[in-house]
Amino acid sequence: MFDKSQRSDGTFSxxxxxxxxxxxxxxxxxxxxxxxxxxxxxxxxxxxxxxxxRRYRAGKLDCEGCSLKLRCCPNAxxxxxxxxxxxxxxxxxxxxxxxxxxxxSRRQRKKVEMLFAHLKRILKxxxxxxxxxxxxxxxxxxxxxxxxxxxxxxxxxxxAPIQAT
Numbered sequence: 001m002f003d004k005s006q007r008s009d010g011t012f013s014x015x016x017x018x019x020x021x022x023x024x025x026x027x028x029x030x031x032x033x034x035x036x037x038x039x040x041x042x043x044x045x046x047x048x049x050x051x052x053x054r055r056y057r058a059g060k061l062d063c064e065g066c067s068l069k070l071r072c073c074p075n076a077x078x079x080x081x082x083x084x085x086x087x088x089x090x091x092x093x094x095x096x097x098x099x100x101x102x103x104x105s106r107r108q109r110k111k112v113e114m115l116f117a118h119l120k121r122i123l124k125x126x127x128x129x130x131x132x133x134x135x136x137x138x139x140x141x142x143x144x145x146x147x148x149x150x151x152x153x154x155x156x157x158x159x160a161p162i163q164a165t
Contacts, residue, residue, distance in 0.1 A: 012072050014081055025056065026081055028072065032062040034081055048085055056081045119143050 007013045017026040017034065026034040034056040036047055048054055063069055063078040073079040084090065096102050119125040125143050128136050 010071070011074065012068075012079075014083075017081060019083070026083075028058060028068075028079065030066050030068050030072075032058055032066070034058045034079060052085045053082045054085065056083060115147065118147065123147075 006015070012029060017028055019026050023033075024036070028034060036054055036056055038057060038059060058073075058079045060078045063073060066072065123143055123146060125139065128139050130136065130139050
């Protein structure tokens with residue numbers, strides 16, 4: 001999963017803000033809340049935009065007198081954070097990605113993916129030519145055999161060159 005929430009300009013990233021699941025708000029490093037709704041509208045506006053993002057905003061008065069404003073939102077009157085509706089699942093994925101089991105699984109998947117890439121690029125198995133599941137199985141068996149033979153050929157040492165006398 002790609003995580004693009006880190007900032008490179010020296011201001012606070014989204015990770016510096018704590019998300020409170022019970023109250024559905026972010027807590028800034030200064031302890032202020034960033035909520036979706038700052039005021040109540042007669043006609044309620046949607047909480048999620050067309051891209052599936054929720055907007056959490058701090059109050060302008062909260063940010064105006066804050067000592068961390070220059071590190072938080074130097075070019076805006078108040079801080080705004082976008083949160084995807086799928087962020088809960090992304091948080092779970094981030095936690096899994098930190099485990100040793102994930103690193104092992106990633107290495108194993110990479111080996112298999114490289115073999116499939118080799119099948120497509122080198123052995124030209126970008127499309128199956130035989131019909132049906134049995135034909136596909138036969139083509140993959142032949143391709144796997146060809147890959148294994150190539151690996152075996154690399155293990156056999158090259159013969160010494162014959163010297164002419």
